[in-house]
Amino acid sequence: AQKVTQTQTSxxxxxxxxxxxxxxxxxxxxxxxLFWYKQxxxxxxxxxxxxxxxxxxxATVGHYSLNFQKPKSSxxxxxTATQIEDxxxxxxxxxxxxxxxxxxxxGTGTRLQVLP
Amino acid sequence: GPxxxxxxxxxxxxxGQMVTLNCDPVSNHLYFYWYKQILGQQMxxxxxxxxGKVMEKSKLFKDQFSxxxxxxxxFTLKxQPTALEDxxxxxxxxxxxxxxxxxxxxxxxxxxxxx
Numbered sequence: 001a002q003k004v005t006q007t008q009t010s011x012x013x014x015x016x017x018x019x020x021x022x023x024x025x026x027x028x029x030x031x032x033x034l035f036w037y038k039q040x041x042x043x044x045x046x047x048x049x050x051x052x053x054x055x056x057x058x059a060t061v062g063h064y065s066l067n068f069q070k071p072k073s074s075x076x077x078x079x080t081a082t083q084i085e086d087x088x089x090x091x092x093x094x095x096x097x098x099x100x101x102x103x104x105x106x107g108t109g110t111r112l113q114v115l116p
Numbered sequence: 117g118p119x120x121x122x123x124x125x126x127x128x129x130x131x132g133q134m135v136t137l138n139c140d141p142v143s144n145h146l147y148f149y150w151y152k153q154i155l156g157q158q159m160x161x162x163x164x165x166x167x168g169k170v171m172e173k174s175k176l177f178k179d180q181f182s183x184x185x186x187x188x189x190x191f192t193l194k195x196q197p198t199a200l201e202d203x204x205x206x207x208x209x210x211x212x213x214x215x216x217x218x219x220x221x222x223x224x225x226x227x228x229x230x231x
Contacts, residue, residue, distance in 0.1 A: 035219070045207065045222035091159065102147055103172050104220055108158040
């Protein structure tokens with residue numbers, strides 16, 4: 001069964017610095033897809049970035065990038081030059097690709113607070 | 117970007133009553149999902165739906181739950197009868213294709229309070 005674990009419940013950083021949020025996953029599939037979503041204070045859930053398991057190069061979108069370490073089943077999210085508006089809860093998620101499932105499983109989330 | 121709309125944003129009902137949560141998915145999307153989130157915690161998968169059928173469901177998708185999308189209108193989650201533990205925020209999501217792992221687009225959620 002697939003599982004996603006985020007051990008950091010809360011992180012505080014000063015704006016304009018870099019933060020890394022951890023995520024490890026479990027799956028028996030050889031093909032899978034990893035995602036990071038952001039939930040704002042209003043409750044809105046927004047897709048940020050994605051990594052396909054067969055791609056070796058780390059994904060990058062704007063000031064979000066991923067640290068994909070496949071042997072460790074780890075997919076960390078890196079936010080550079082953080083801004084106050086990056087304060088939110090960040091969820092890591094996974095979808096298995098080769099098995100007959102469309103289910104996306106989420107981690108428990110990491111609350112990021114960016115301070116002035 | 118694409119928008120998923122959920123109606124209503126907040127629903128308060130008495131335990132034992134029926135409730136229907138409505139979701140208007142992105143127009144060209146084919147896969148639909150419901151997730152349950154309690155007190156800002158982890159989002160728990162409930163069910164996904166494709167081509168008029170439930171494809172997968174979790175243990176949280178109790179017998180009192182049902183989903184449908186009659187004639188391409190709203191994708192609905194019905195709970196009948198409701199229980200206190202059904203109080204949560206329910207998020208609807210949709211995607212274009214399942215197998216190619218397209219991004220999920222989420223609605224803003226419906227906060228359900230069961231009294």
